[in-house]
Amino acid sequence: MIKLFSLKQQKKDGESAPRVGNQKKASAAQLRITKDINELNLPKTCSTEFPDPDDLLTFKLIICPDEGFYRGGKFAFSFKAGPNYPHEPPKVKCETQVYHPNIDLEGNVCLNILREDWKPVLTVNSIVYGLQYLFLEPNPEDPLNKEAAEVLQNNRRLFEQNVQKAMRGGYVGSVFFERCLK
């Protein structure tokens, strides 16, 4: 048992003037992201870009799928981990316009671990694998882009053609996609 009153009766009456915070210490989010980044084990189709090497909380992930519908494309995602990481997931947006059932034209991504299924034990690496999987297995059951999902469900050939068209740069229906071939 810790006996505070016997341990610390001699405790000094430390001067209690407020000071400009000593900010030598890294935040818990910083500790955790350092570990996440240093342990990143990227599949060969992925790479990262850090606009500011001192800010490990903000970076881009580039995915160049080498199989599936999106083979040959190049897709950029922005990652931003906040001060409450890993209690809250990083914010992830797709910066490349993509014709994809689970990614809308504003770059919102429907991936369960980015929202409702996020847990602090998950890491940046888990998200990377999740995103890579979205390109291999687009899921028409959970659509964000409903039109793309319907096409994928009803006519895989047409879906494949639409993806190609969008990646080469051009219109799919009334929506213009910028070229994103590698």
Next chain:
Amino acid sequence: MDIGNETLGNQDHLQRRWSHLRKLLERSGPFCHPDFEPSAEILNFVMSSCKVLVIGAGGLGCELLKNLALMGFREIHVIDMDTIDLSNLNRQFLFRIKDIGKPKADVAAEFINARIPGCKVTPHYSKIQDFDEEFYRQFHIIVSGLDSIVARRWMNGMILSLLSYNEGELDQSTLIPMVDGGTEGFKGNARVILPGISACIECTLDLFPPQVTYPLCTIANTPRLPEHCIEYVKLIQWGKENPFDCPIDGDDPNHINWIYEKAQERARQFNIGGLTFRLVHGVVKNIIPAVASTNAVIAASCATEVFKLASSCCLPLNNYMVFNDVDGIYTYTYEAEKNPDCLACSNNVKTLDVKDGNMKLQELIDSLCENPSYQMKSPGITTVIDGKNKTLYLPLIKSIEERTRENLKKTLNELGLKNGSQLIVADVTNPNTIIFSLRMPKENDMVVE
């Protein structure tokens, strides 16, 4: 009137005032800890030496200050960065209409000091981050009633950084227990954290309820609840239409109105009822209504724990109590386990001796690889300089390696590292990041040498 008599009368009054506490502290009993030694000294300690820091002067804070002051604690400090708002007054009972706009800490301290003779509450109208180790070290116990997880995690990091070890043994005089209370509507919890000994905030990060989130595709395609409609406007429509050319401000009535109207349209489209302005405001601002009775229960439990820790008259809560009065009353206490891989508390800061500030970063990395007790392979190192994160070298991430490679040739001085600077080191040989505190000989020491 005879002054002597009056003094005597006062003393008598004081004797009776604390008689209930004395029954606990000056007698033994079946619920006492076996090591407890009753003595009159303990009450003396509680009343004249024990310094308690209360973090937050809101719903929990008002309750805590009142409880602690009435329990005999006299050396109390309180930190709060907020000012009083009309909506606080229903439960933050130390505040009145005339106090609106004033700092919570100041008004709370003034009220307690005027109401409870002998009690001396010192207010700090600031953020917890404005104070350093020196400030926090003066307290015997810290009790927090915060509504933010970021702030809790910061406090947790602070009390852990105060610990010191002698040859791997924790120096108990550096340990400051933290009693942490939290409430959300009709749910609450109280916990006791003995930093370095029991589970800390980071060990149990999973226990904090995540923000309510709905799957994005449900929000976009198959909304069923009014909340889905509000989230849709907030997450998708706002970004598309950008009605005010700025991010959403939950305190701007124009913003809330716009979201309300758009969400109503969407709710009509999907035949969803129950969408009100109040709900929109609540969802956008993430408001969970505060319940005065929950605050009272949790604060009472926390104050009891502070008293137990200060007096050692009883074993403290071990270590996590949940309370729920949504439907009847439910409480449950269990021992939250320390996570052996916890990034915050499993690795105490290690001291790294370097010969002087002229050492190059490359030499420091070599020494981490050659040092028999570390034998690292390819350590990545970051640090914090003047409050800003700085990446010194990360060998495994190509884009960062290229841009930090030149740091290897720089000296520690050139990189801004000083005696006491902390290095955060991650390496494949260790499941955790290791924190090193640099120790350089002082300049005069070098002269002696």
